[in-house]
Amino acid sequence: MAGHTADMMSIKAFTLVSAVERELLMNDQERVNIECVECCGRNLYVGTSDCFIYHFLLEEKVLPSGTVAFTATKQLHRHLGFKKPVSELRAASALDRLLVLCDSCISLVSMHSLEPVPSGARIKGASTFALNENPVGGDPFCVEVCILSIKRRTIQVFLVYEDRVQIVKEVSTPEQPLAVAVDGHFLCLALSTQYIILNYNTGFSQDLFPYCSEEKRPIVKRIGRQEFLLAGPGGLGMFATVAGISQRAPVHWSENVIGAAVCFPYVIALDNEFITVHSMLDQQQKQTLPFKEGHILQDFEGRVIVATSKGVYILVPLPLEKQIQDLLASHRVEEALVLAKGARRNIPREKFQVMYRRILQQAGFIQFAQLQFLEAKELFRSGHLDVRELISLHPFLLPTSSSFTRCHPPLHEYADLNQLTQGDQEKMAKCKRFLMSYLNEVRSTEVANGYKEDIDTALLKLYAEADHDSLLDLLVTENFCLLTDSAAWLEKHRKYFALGLLYHYNKQDAAAVQLWVNIVNGDIQDSTRSDLYEYVVDFLTYCSDQQLVWTYADWVLQKSEEVGVQVFTKRSVDEQQQNSFNPDNVITCLKKYPRALVKYLEHLVVDRSMQKEEYHTQLAMLYLEELLQQRVATSSSDAATTEMQTKLRHLLQKSDLYRVHFLIERIQGAGLPVERAILHGKLGEHEQALRILVHELGDTAAAEDYCLWSSEGQDAPCRQRLFHTLLTMYLQAGPLAPELTVAAVDLLNRHTSEFDATQVLQLLPGSWSVQLLRPFLTGAVRGSIHTRRTAQVALGLARSENLLHAYDKMRLKGSAIQLSDRNLCQLCQHPFSEPVFIRYPNGGLVHTHCAASRHSSPTPGTRT
Amino acid sequence: MRRPDAKVVLLGGASVGKTSLLRRYTERRFPDSVSTVGGAFYLKPWRALHLSIWDTAGREQFHGLGSMYCRGAAAVILTYDVTHLQSLVELEDRFLGLTDSANKDCLFVIVGNKVDLTEEAGEGDAHGLGQAGGARACPRVPKQVLREDAVALYKKILRYKMLDEKDAPAAEHMCFETSAKTGHNVDLLFEAVFDMVVPMVLQQKAEEPVETVDLTGHKPPKQARPRCCS
Numbered sequence A: 001m002a003g004h005t006a007d008m009m010s011i012k013a014f015t016l017v018s019a020v021e022r023e024l025l026m027n028d029q030e031r032v033n034i035e036c037v038e039c040c041g042r043n044l045y046v047g048t049s050d051c052f053i054y055h056f057l058l059e060e061k062v063l064p065s066g067t068v069a070f071t072a073t074k075q076l077h078r079h080l081g082f083k084k085p086v087s088e089l090r091a092a093s094a095l096d097r098l099l100v101l102c103d104s105c106i107s108l109v110s111m112h113s114l115e116p117v118p119s120g121a122r123i124k125g126a127s128t129f130a131l132n133e134n135p136v137g138g139d140p141f142c143v144e145v146c147i148l149s150i151k152r153r154t155i156q157v158f159l160v161y162e163d164r165v166q167i168v169k170e171v172s173t174p175e176q177p178l179a180v181a182v183d184g185h186f187l188c189l190a191l192s193t194q195y196i197i198l199n200y201n202t203g204f205s206q207d208l209f210p211y212c213s214e215e216k217r218p219i220v221k222r223i224g225r226q227e228f229l230l231a232g233p234g235g236l237g238m239f240a241t242v243a244g245i246s247q248r249a250p251v252h253w254s255e256n257v258i259g260a261a262v263c264f265p266y267v268i269a270l271d272n273e274f275i276t277v278h279s280m281l282d283q284q285q286k287q288t289l290p291f292k293e294g295h296i297l298q299d300f301e302g303r304v305i306v307a308t309s310k311g312v313y314i315l316v317p318l319p320l321e322k323q324i325q326d327l328l329a330s331h332r333v334e335e336a337l338v339l340a341k342g343a344r345r346n347i348p349r350e351k352f353q354v355m356y357r358r359i360l361q362q363a364g365f366i367q368f369a370q371l372q373f374l375e376a377k378e379l380f381r382s383g384h385l386d387v388r389e390l391i392s393l394h395p396f397l398l399p400t401s402s403s404f405t406r407c408h409p410p411l412h413e414y415a416d417l418n419q420l421t422q423g424d425q426e427k428m429a430k431c432k433r434f435l436m437s438y439l440n441e442v443r444s445t446e447v448a449n450g451y452k453e454d455i456d457t458a459l460l461k462l463y464a465e466a467d468h469d470s471l472l473d474l475l476v477t478e479n480f481c482l483l484t485d486s487a488a489w490l491e492k493h494r495k496y497f498a499l500g501l502l503y504h505y506n507k508q509d510a511a512a513v514q515l516w517v518n519i520v521n522g523d524i525q526d527s528t529r530s531d532l533y534e535y536v537v538d539f540l541t542y543c544s545d546q547q548l549v550w551t552y553a554d555w556v557l558q559k560s561e562e563v564g565v566q567v568f569t570k571r572s573v574d575e576q577q578q579n580s581f582n583p584d585n586v587i588t589c590l591k592k593y594p595r596a597l598v599k600y601l602e603h604l605v606v607d608r609s610m611q612k613e614e615y616h617t618q619l620a621m622l623y624l625e626e627l628l629q630q631r632v633a634t635s636s637s638d639a640a641t642t643e644m645q646t647k648l649r650h651l652l653q654k655s656d657l658y659r660v661h662f663l664i665e666r667i668q669g670a671g672l673p674v675e676r677a678i679l680h681g682k683l684g685e686h687e688q689a690l691r692i693l694v695h696e697l698g699d700t701a702a703a704e705d706y707c708l709w710s711s712e713g714q715d716a717p718c719r720q721r722l723f724h725t726l727l728t729m730y731l732q733a734g735p736l737a738p739e740l741t742v743a744a745v746d747l748l749n750r751h752t753s754e755f756d757a758t759q760v761l762q763l764l765p766g767s768w769s770v771q772l773l774r775p776f777l778t779g780a781v782r783g784s785i786h787t788r789r790t791a792q793v794a795l796g797l798a799r800s801e802n803l804l805h806a807y808d809k810m811r812l813k814g815s816a817i818q819l820s821d822r823n824l825c826q827l828c829q830h831p832f833s834e835p836v837f838i839r840y841p842n843g844g845l846v847h848t849h850c851a852a853s854r855h856s857s858p859t860p861g862t863r864t
Numbered sequence B: 001m002r003r004p005d006a007k008v009v010l011l012g013g014a015s016v017g018k019t020s021l022l023r024r025y026t027e028r029r030f031p032d033s034v035s036t037v038g039g040a041f042y043l044k045p046w047r048a049l050h051l052s053i054w055d056t057a058g059r060e061q062f063h064g065l066g067s068m069y070c071r072g073a074a075a076v077i078l079t080y081d082v083t084h085l086q087s088l089v090e091l092e093d094r095f096l097g098l099t100d101s102a103n104k105d106c107l108f109v110i111v112g113n114k115v116d117l118t119e120e121a122g123e124g125d126a127h128g129l130g131q132a133g134g135a136r137a138c139p140r141v142p143k144q145v146l147r148e149d150a151v152a153l154y155k156k157i158l159r160y161k162m163l164d165e166k167d168a169p170a171a172e173h174m175c176f177e178t179s180a181k182t183g184h185n186v187d188l189l190f191e192a193v194f195d196m197v198v199p200m201v202l203q204q205k206a207e208e209p210v211e212t213v214d215l216t217g218h219k220p221p222k223q224a225r226p227r228c229c230s
């Protein structure tokens, strides 16, 4: 084969094969020419310049090479009896007639015998004619023929029957018509200076466009329902509908085109040297076949015939699928798709869909290989691609257990990505990135149905390999990653943290934690999370496998007591109560970890408010010990000491559960006067407590404070007692301690309401001025007045309430009740036989015994 | 293939830039173009409609085709070259007559293209950014056609169509100055035209009697008027 030159737009749409050899026709008579041809099914008719009609039967054979060959066997030939050439032939197969135009006269001959009809019916005076392939009348026993009359500017429409003809219309035209095609009522006419559409029924005509008949022979060709193809200026093939508009862009022929035909989706044109093929879909020229001296080009029900004056040839179309595949093979995706789409109406629906999807997929791979991912994605999507086709391009991505095998014949020529990118790492990475995003997009759509495992596993592998963040997202949300395959891959890529997630997802928490612990311990390397230890603690906190938690309890506590203890403190409370996580077990475990223990006890005492003496005492002791230790270490009290002290104080104040004596013993001589005071307070030894604060510590504010908090929640007299005790203590000190006198004044003025003014006045030394105690005194007087008034209001209210009750009582007693036979007991429905009854506040009357029994044993079914 | 709902036609002399405008709009680029032979069209989905935009050939040879292309057009974009006065004159002399076959209510839009070539361009024209430096190499020429000339033409067209200025869209909405090269005003032009065409088509659709049963549509035919056979 000669190397063919690949014109960018070219395609092999047709092959030209010979149908009738000239020897068969002319018997070497040089002068005789072919004038016209007609083909109807397998019948081929040829009209010659010496007034003969030849009838051949065409036989189509597909050679082993796949090419098609035709042989024509001559059936008959007949001379028409004129000296003129046969200028046109048309078959009307329904009538078994051949319409023959010869010497301006259309006669009817039998399609089989070529004998003229006996009636001699004919149409005279025709320069050319056209059959209406889309007639309006529905009569199957006639055909509609439109002739251009040799009379000037006249068109006639005939109905042709088996053996008669009937004129139905005569229309005149503004100029001499030269060529005609018919569709329905519409004639498409080439006049001498322009093309027009003429409705022969209404006479309405529509100009199409001008042309010059002197320069060029017009072409008028019906190409389908209500559409014509015309030869326009500048070698254009123009499309026009019966409405006079163009719905397709023109095709560009050579200037000297002499014939045109249509074989969907192609327009074929003939000039002196070539047959050219244009696509109606994109107007591009697709093929050029050299063909010299052709003068006839016509299509007959999809069969395209060309003829020179000596021979007849057939343009055999290549199957559309083959053409499409050829286009795809040369990576002309756009054209292939246009061609495929254009073929929709020529192919049965189901078959088309299968074919079209496959083409879309193939096209997708072509785009993919050119890294046109956006386009590729759209094609894959609309082609319903089995994504595994795409996955399988990437070696090792499909799980070993996948049952997938690539579609046959293959959708593309690539073995794998390596071959596709020719080893270009950058391209490869781009492809993988595309695949990642594509899989991620489709994994939750119906596209993934049936092979979610394959998709998710592939995605996991891609993510792992690319060190992509989404790996973790994939594993912590619902996924179908296959365990063995994924695990091996993650291990290979050292994604141990992710591997742990995978184990966890597959309910293998022990394996997961072990792996993570190994990472934290530095036995294996994976820097995915810098806070992995905290993550493990968190994981264990929410882990329902108790055994697992106990297994790693020591490990987490050894790493950090404060953080590790969370596995106990942050568990759900339910869990902490029921099972092995009960406080005693935990405390036993925490014995070795004092800081953790403190945290845990705090959790029990503060967060969960557990009322158990042991916990409180133990926590207080731990605080105390810690405090003492800190004291020893730092000698002076700094911030840390204060914090611990605050905690201790707080506990001592708030809790009533710890063993006070035990603590007092421990605290003696430890230099913690406030704490000691608190403890004495707890024992009810308020005087002692206050003495410590006032005399030992000299902190009157603390003493005041003590009075407030230790009487919190107690009744007012108790609080008064405390304040009086403190006041007494201040006053007893006498003038020797003037600061205490000041404190006493302040105390009175500030806490006026906590004192019983009469008692206080008796205690105070007479030397104190009223001015000094003014706030106290005004407060006290005010308080007392307020109390009196409140009492008066209460008294008034109580009186009025009493009055209301008295009124009610009077009302109830006031009315008499008449008892007669008509009154029935509401409970037993019997009349009253005695004057004794019980009356309910709502007015109901019942027997005394009924009322008694109702209250003692209510009978079922009793209403009201 | 879906039948377009409406047609928009680009008319104007050779080389005024019709093809370039359409390609700028549809392909977002300004490729070298060869003089159009015959015509070409582009289908544009726009707000639930399909519009066909026809790019016609401006060369004299194909002049006869214009009338057919304009038949049934909903809008005609008359294009001239702002650096060539003759191209505006031609619109009136040669092309206006072609639009007789357009719809009765056809819109007329007048577009002066190649503003990037004029001396005014460059200042304040941000669209010029990102274009090849070649633009700068072009010698600037004085603008030969002013906007007022286009507006005057528009008003003339209204008179020619025997339309009252008050009923037709105002001239300032119908005259554009564009550059296919820089993209200046190109989207604005086409989209303004489409947006004007859409309501016309919808109105037409609502008015025209339902002739065929549309199996794909789900709207019941608009109140079938009982009528005698016509």
Ligand SMILES: Nc1nc2c(ncn2[C@@H]2O[C@H](COP(=O)(O)OP(=O)(O)OP(=O)(O)O)[C@@H](O)[C@H]2O)c(=O)[nH]1
Binding pocket: B012, B013, B014, B015, B016, B017, B018, B019, B020, B021, B031, B032, B033, B034, B035, B036, B037, B056, B057, B058, B059, B113, B114, B115, B116, B117, B178, B179, B180, B181, B182
């Ligand atoms: N500087 C500049 N040149 C332009 C512009 N638009 C088009 N051109 C150039 O003008 C020449 C003609 O442009 P086309 O788009 O082919 O003109 P046309 O109107 O389609 O011409 P015909 O197809 O012959 O009718 C080309 O060389 C374009 O590069 C523009 O906005 N600015």
Ligand SMILES: [Mg+2]
Binding pocket: B018, B019, B020, B034, B035, B036, B055, B056, B057, B058
């Ligand atoms: Mg052009």
